[in-house]
Amino acid sequence: MKDIVALCKRRGFIFPASDIYGGLNGFWDYGPLGVELKNNLRDRWWRDMVIAPPLGPDGTPVNIVGLDSSIIQNPKCWEASGHVGGFNDPMVDCRESKKRYRADHVFVLIPKDGEGHAFAFDQDAEDVEIEKRLKKLSRGKSVADFNKEVLDQVPLDMFSNIIGPDVKTAGTLTEPRQFNMMFHTYVGATASEDNKAYLRPETCAGIFLNFKNVVDSSRVKVPFGIAQIGKAFRNEVTPRNFIFRSREFEQMELEWFCAEEDVPMWFDFWVEQRRAFWLSLGLPKSELHFLDVDKADLAHYSSRTIDIEYRFPFAAPGFDELEGIAHRGNYDLTQHQEFSGQKLDYFDQAENKRFLPHVIEPSTGLTRGVLALICQAYTVDENRPSGVYLDFHPSMAPKKAAILPLTAKDKHVPTAQKLYLDLRDEFVVDLDIKQNIGKRYARQDEIGTPYCFTIDNETAEDHSVTVRDRNTMAQERIHLDKVKDFLREKINGRS
RNA sequence: GCGGGUAUAGCACAAUGGUAGUGCAACAGCCUUCCAAGCUGAUUAUGCGGGUUCGAUUCCCGCUACCCGCUCCA
Numbered sequence: 300m301k302d303i304v305a306l307c308k309r310r311g312f313i314f315p316a317s318d319i320y321g322g323l324n325g326f327w328d329y330g331p332l333g334v335e336l337k338n339n340l341r342d343r344w345w346r347d348m349v350i351a352p353p354l355g356p357d358g359t360p361v362n363i364v365g366l367d368s369s370i371i372q373n374p375k376c377w378e379a380s381g382h383v384g385g386f387n388d389p390m391v392d393c394r395e396s397k398k399r400y401r402a403d404h405v406f407v408l409i410p411k412d413g414e415g416h417a418f419a420f421d422q423d424a425e426d427v428e429i430e431k432r433l434k435k436l437s438r439g440k441s442v443a444d445f446n447k448e449v450l451d452q453v454p455l456d457m458f459s460n461i462i463g464p465d466v467k468t469a470g471t472l473t474e475p476r477q478f479n480m481m482f483h484t485y486v487g488a489t490a491s492e493d494n495k496a497y498l499r500p501e502t503c504a505g506i507f508l509n510f511k512n513v514v515d516s517s518r519v520k521v522p523f524g525i526a527q528i529g530k531a532f533r534n535e536v537t538p539r540n541f542i543f544r545s546r547e548f549e550q551m552e553l554e555w556f557c558a559e560e561d562v563p564m565w566f567d568f569w570v571e572q573r574r575a576f577w578l579s580l581g582l583p584k585s586e587l588h589f590l591d592v593d594k595a596d597l598a599h600y601s602s603r604t605i606d607i608e609y610r611f612p613f614a615a616p617g618f619d620e621l622e623g624i625a626h627r628g629n630y631d632l633t634q635h636q637e638f639s640g641q642k643l644d645y646f647d648q649a650e651n652k653r654f655l656p657h658v659i660e661p662s663t664g665l666t667r668g669v670l671a672l673i674c675q676a677y678t679v680d681e682n683r684p685s686g687v688y689l690d691f692h693p694s695m696a697p698k699k700a701a702i703l704p705l706t707a708k709d710k711h712v713p714t715a716q717k718l719y720l721d722l723r724d725e726f727v728v729d730l731d732i733k734q735n736i737g738k739r740y741a742r743q744d745e746i747g748t749p750y751c752f753t754i755d756n757e758t759a760e761d762h763s764v765t766v767r768d769r770n771t772m773a774q775e776r777i778h779l780d781k782v783k784d785f786l787r788e789k790i791n792g793r794s
Numbered sequence: 795g796c797g798g799g800u801a802u803a804g805c806a807c808a809a810u811g812g813u814a815g816u817g818c819a820a821c822a823g824c825c826u827u828c829c830a831a832g833c834u835g836a837u838u839a840u841g842c843g844g845g846u847u848c849g850a851u852u853c854c855c856g857c858u859a860c861c862c863g864c865u866c867c868a
Contacts, residue, residue: 301861309804309819315859321841322859382868392795392865400865473795480868500868536795536866544867598868613862620867684830705827733821737829744829755827765828772829 300612303677304541306687310746312336312673312697313542325538325546332746335697335727337549337669341528343580343694344551344665348526353572356564363524363553364517368505370530371486371496379638380504380631381599382481382497391450392473393463400450400464407453407461408433408445415440416469417461419450424464436467482532482546498532503660505529506554507631511643521645521656522557522565528665540613542666549665556645556656562626569661570605570624577607577621581692582675586610588618600630607663609671621671622663629655676747683772684737689747690770693790698748700786701729703739705755715754718764718782726786744769750789752782 307313312333316326329337347353348363355361377383391402400421408429409417415437420429426442433440450472453461459470482498485491499505506525513525528551538544557565570589577587592604604625608618632655636643644653676689693699702719704711712732719730729748731739736753743751751767753774758764763776766785777785 304860305805318859320858324859380868480866533867537864539861541860600868686830703828707826711827735826735829735831737831738819739830740828741830753828757827767828774828 300541302687303612303673306677306689306745307333307541307673325535325544327542327545332697333669336672336691336695337665339695339697340580340668340672341549341551341665344576344663345526345528347576348524348551348553352524356568361522361524362519363526363555364513364519366506366509366513366525366527367529368502368509368527370499370532371484372499372504372508374496375638376504376508376635377481377497377500379634381634382500393466393471402451403449405450405464407448407450407457408442409448409453409457410437410440410445412444417453417457418445419461419464419472421464436462480533480535482534500533501531501552501662502527502529502550503552503554503631503662506552507635510556510632511641514645521647522555522561524553524555526551526553528552540611542670543611543613543619545666548667550662551665551668552660552662555659555661557659558647558654559629559657562657562659565659566603566624566626569659573607573622573624573661573663577609577671579692580672580695581690582609582671586675587621590618590620592623598625600627601625602628609674611671612674621667622661624659624661627658627660629657631658632656683741683744685741685744688744688769691747691749693749696747696749697727698729698743698746699726699790700750700752701731701739701743701748703731703736703751703753705736705753707732710756710759711754714758714779718752718754718779722783722786725783726790740767740772750786 304313307330308315310332311330314328314330315322316328317323318328345365349365352361352363374383391400391405393400404422405419406422407417407419418433418436420432430441433442433445455474458472458474461472462469463471481500483495484498486494486496506527509525513519529549530547531550532547535544535546538546542548553569555565555569574587574589578584586609588608588610590606590608592601592606597604604623606620607622607624609621610616611619613619632643635641636655644655646653672691672695673689676691677687678690679687689696691697700722702715702722704715715730715732719728722728729743731742733739740751747769749769751769753765753767755765757776758779762779764779764782765774765776767774
C-alpha cells in the first residue's frame, strides 16, 4: 500500500490535500492522471446506467434518467432521512480498556442504597453475565439492588464512581462526546442555529426529493431508475487507508423504483449487472466477494443488502466494501412524504392504483472504485526498467497511448507531432520527445499507458510505426493509417 | 478518540550540538536507430511551532500528517 501511495504521488494520480500546509486528515486531491482515471470510471458508469442502460429480464432496455441535485438541501431533508436525529450518537471512551461505546448502548446499574460502585454494561450483555460480574465485584449484590439507567442519562458527576463494561476499576469512562457525522454550515451571511444546513452525507437523498419532479416531467413509468454522481461528505471518526475512507468522497448511485412484488427479481438483476460492471473493468472474480449482509447488521431501512467487496491490500486476505446494493423498501419516500407533507405516491394507470414504489439502490464509491482499479493494476515486474507497471484496462487508462519519436531529430519529430494532433481529437494521448526511448517506455509503464507508437527511420520509408504493448513489451509494426483503428479496437472493443 | 511507530530533496538512503551528503528520478543540453546507457550543467530537503543552547536537523515539549492496531463506518 505504501508503494501504491508513493507511486500515486510521484506520477500525479493522487496528492494529499493542502499538501504544502501539511495536509488535512481525510482529504485528498486528484492530480492530472488521477482526474483522467476518475473521469473514465465516472463516464463509464454513467454510460452503462443512463446513456445505454442494460436490457431488463424481459429483454427490453430498462429506463433510467440522470440527475444532479444540490449538495446542500433543506435541513428537514436530513431529519426525514434520520441523519440528524439518529446518527449524532454520544460516544464514551474507556481510558483503561481503550474501548469506545455508544452512550445509548450502555446501561448503568446504580446501587439503590447509594453505597458502593455503579456498574456499566453493554446493552447486549446477558443476564447471567451481569449477575456473575455483580457478584464478583460488588460483594454479592444482585440486580434487584440496583436501578437501571442508560449511560447518556447518567449525571456527569457520577462517572467517577462507574466501573466500565470491560474493566474492574471505577472512573475510567470519559464524558459522553457528540460524534456528528455530518458537516454543517450556515446558509446566508450570518451564522445562527436558524440557518444551519448540512453538506449531504450521501447523494441518494437528492434523488428522493426529486422523485415527484422527475415523474411529472420525464414520462417515466415504474419500474425506472434515477442515477446521480456527486460528492458526499462525512465527518468520519477515523479516515484511513489512503482514499478508501475519506471525509470528502464521490458516489455513484442509482435508485431503482419498482413495485414491491417485483423486488426480488430486480434485486438479483442489479446484483448481476453490477458484478458484470466490475468484471469488465478488470477486477478479477477471485478478488471480488459478494457479502449478503447479515440481518443484524442491516441498516434500519433495509431488509436486504449485498455488499460487493474487493480485496484491497489493506484488507487482504479479507475484503472491504466497494459497492452496496440495498433494498431500501419505500422507507425514504415514506419519510419524505411525511416530513414534507407532499404526496409522493405513484399512480399506475394500467393497474389504476396509487402506491409508494420500493427502491433498490446500487450505490458505489467512485473514489473507492478508483482505488480498486489502481490497486488491481499495480503490478511488480523486476524484469523491466521501471520495476512496476499499471495494468489498467485500456478503457480506464488515463493515457491511451504515447507517441514517441525515436530521437529528438527532425526526421522523427514532425511525423510524431502530426500523429499526435491527429489522435488527440479522439483519444487522450501523450507526445513525449525528450530523453532516450527506454526511459520514455518506463515512464509510460508506470502510469499504465497501454500502447506506445514509435516513429523511426522506417516510418519515413514505408509509413509504418512500431506499437509497443505495455504488458508484454512486445513490438509490432503497423501502418500510420491504421493507428486510429488499432486504438479504437483495443480501447473500445470496436473499430 | 486511544495505544504504538514514522517524519532529512520527487523517491531510496546517509550524517552531524558547529558549511546537511550519496544514488536514482525530474530539468537543460550533447550524444543516441527501440527498453531508466554515457557525458556536461543547473535546480531541489531536515513536516510545523515553541524551549534549552553562543549555536538545534540532532536534546526536550507541543502540534500536524502518514502507517499499524483498537474504535467508528448510519
